[in-house]
Amino acid sequence: MEPVSQRKNSGATSATTRARRAVANGAGASERRDHLVKLAAELFARKGFQATTVREIALEAGILSGSLYHHFDSKExxxxxxxxxxxxxxxxxxxxxxxxxxxxxxxxxxxxxxxxxxxxxxxxxxxxxxxxxxxxxxxxxxxxxxxxxxxxxxxxxxxxxxxxxxxxxxxxxxxxxxxxxxxxxxxxxxxxxxxxxxxxxxxxxxxxxxxxxxxxxxxxxxxxxxxx
Amino acid sequence: MEPVSQRKNSGATSATTRARRAVANGAGASERRDHLVKLAAELFARKGFQATTVREIALEAGILSGSLYHHFDSKExxxxxxxxxxxxxxxxxxxxxxxxxxxxxxxxxxxxxxxxxxxxxxxxxxxxxxxxxxxxxxxxxxxxxxxxxxxxxxxxxxxxxxxxxxxxxxxxxxxxxxxxxxxxxxxxxxxxxxxxxxxxxxxxxxxxxxxxxxxxxxxxxxxxxxxx
DNA sequence: GTCTATAACTAGATAGAC
DNA sequence: GTCTATCTAGTTATAGAC
Structure with missing residues (x-):
């Protein structure tokens, strides 16, 4: 069972066009995605890549772990x-x-x-x-x-x-x-x-x-x- | 299920007196124990502490993971x-x-x-x-x-x-x-x-x-x- | 001192509702 | 884009036979 979601963003950037993947660099970019990467980087740095769980990353972002997989196909x-x-x-x-x-x-x-x-x-x-x-x-x-x-x-x-x-x-x-x-x-x-x-x-x-x-x-x- | 044990030491140092713990340094020492620590250290160094499983350490030593807990009470x-x-x-x-x-x-x-x-x-x-x-x-x-x-x-x-x-x-x-x-x-x-x-x-x-x-x-x- | 077997738990990842 | 619910696999650690 997941911890209770502590919603921070109750609707901001709700329906923005997010089909602008695969631009600039080869990987794929969006402000939301970049923000998640930043949060994850801090956790990885503090505890190590493996000690950091996808649940922790999600928690930090105010969402649940399953939702992370809308942005990334894996922790790697x-x-x-x-x-x-x-x-x-x-x-x-x-x-x-x-x-x-x-x-x-x-x-x-x-x-x-x-x-x-x-x-x-x-x-x-x-x-x-x-x-x-x-x-x-x-x-x-x-x-x-x-x-x-x-x-x-x-x-x-x-x-x-x-x-x-x-x-x-x-x-x-x-x-x-x-x-x-x-x-x-x-x-x-x-x-x-x-x-x-x-x-x-x-x-x-x-x-x-x-x-x-x-x-x-x-x-x-x-x-x-x-x-x- | 554990992988098949590949016995390396079929009886060496079999029944040595091993009650000599808590000597020299505070922790506890024996040649067998020291050897296991050495093996573990190499694995920790190569893959990281968390990525190294107790199964791998045991495998490296030619025993099964459960047996490690005769020597150490935890991976830590x-x-x-x-x-x-x-x-x-x-x-x-x-x-x-x-x-x-x-x-x-x-x-x-x-x-x-x-x-x-x-x-x-x-x-x-x-x-x-x-x-x-x-x-x-x-x-x-x-x-x-x-x-x-x-x-x-x-x-x-x-x-x-x-x-x-x-x-x-x-x-x-x-x-x-x-x-x-x-x-x-x-x-x-x-x-x-x-x-x-x-x-x-x-x-x-x-x-x-x-x-x-x-x-x-x-x-x-x-x-x-x-x-x- | 090691093995067998397994308990207790946590991890990353997925499917589908909303 | 997020949540709910869950699957699967892998983890540390334990209990007791040998």
């Missing part, structure tokens, strides 16, 4: 949309920066800023991506194979810039580009675990701090011990 | 033991280093090495800790409250060393100690996601690389752009 479809929305946005931003003519250091710095900046709009999605990646990839079909492909593409972008920076002498050459990329990537995304938009630092300050340490190092300039 | 108890074993080990190592008289830079460097080094013995536990932390903390009782307490203690250790390093001039003073700690912590632990012990780099090389970048920076020494 919801998380799919959460992740795709984020990945599409961030890869598009990366491409925009790379199409410019910045030097490696400023391009990399800009990419770091894009990463931290995406915490504002995509914090939940980033958390889900990290926590539930291995589970989603362990599913029998290849539905989430695009995760690996997106990761590969992004890795190429970063590694190329690091190598370019080494070639022109902006970055030290005794670091491994791929390892360095992973280090940066991990540090940026993992921030989603504890970052709160209403906290005392914003994503810009976070990026500034990170760029400072990674580019120039934690050691004070006037010190022994540095083996450089 | 198993993951509890996975996490405690790791946390006890790593905090003990931190304390050992801090009880020495090293300068901040070498202490911090040693702590980084402990972190990466723990990937060898605790890779699965570290993965579980990261992926399932928020779920375990969301459980009704406070059973996993020690996670927060351990985190707090470790944070104090790190932040103190960073501040000490700033005080003696080993570390630059224009970075936030707490933020820097989080950055380091996250980067070290998150490595568990992709690190493979049989890969082409070991945990020592990983630590070397990380220390190099974080202490001395990615920028080449002879370059403009560094605002220091």
């Amino acid at each position: 479809t919801i998380v799919d949309e959460v992740l795709r929305t984020f990945l599409d946005d961030v890869t598009a931003r990366y491409r925009a920066v790379l199409s410019g003519d910045g030097d490696p250091r400023s391009v990399l710095s800009e990419m770091v800023r894009i990463g931290f900046g995406s915490l504002d709009a995509h914090r939940a999605a980033i958390t889900v991506m990290q926590n539930d990646w291995s589970y989603l990839r362990s599913l029998p079909d290849d539905r989430f194979g695009y995760l690996d492909r997106a990761e590969d593409e992004v890795e190429r972008m970063w590694v190329e810039q690091i190598q370019r920076g080494q070639a022109v002498g902006q970055f030290r050459s005794d670091v491994d580009p791929k390892l360095t990329y992973r280090m940066i990537r991990d540090t940026v995304w993992v921030t989603a675990r504890w970052f709160r938009p209403d906290g005392h630092l914003d994503t810009g300050a976070l990026a500034d701090h990170f760029v400072k340490v990674v580019f120039d190092g934690l050691a004070s300039g006037d010190e022994t011990g540095g083996s450089r | 108890t198993i993951v509890d033991e996975v996490l405690r074993t790791f946390l006890d080990d790593v905090t003990a190592r931190y304390r050992a280093v801090l009880s020495g008289d090293g300068d901040p830079r070498s202490v911090l460097s040693e702590m980084v090495r402990i972190g990466f080094g723990s990937l060898d013995a605790h890779r699965a536990a570290i993965t579980v800790m990261q992926n399932d932390w928020s779920y375990l903390r969301s459980l009704p009782d406070d059973r996993f409250g020690y996670l927060d307490r351990a985190e707090d203690e470790v944070e104090r250790m790190w932040v103190e060393q960073i501040q000490r390093g700033q005080a003696v001039g080993q570390f630059r003073s224009d970075v936030d100690p707490k933020l820097t700690y989080r950055m380091i912590r996250d980067t070290v632990w998150v490595t568990a996601r992709w690190f493979r012990p049989d890969g082409h780099l070991d945990t020592g090389a990983l630590a070397d690389h990380f220390v190099k970048v974080v202490f001395d920076g990615l920028a080449s020494g002879d370059e403009t752009g560094g605002s220091r």
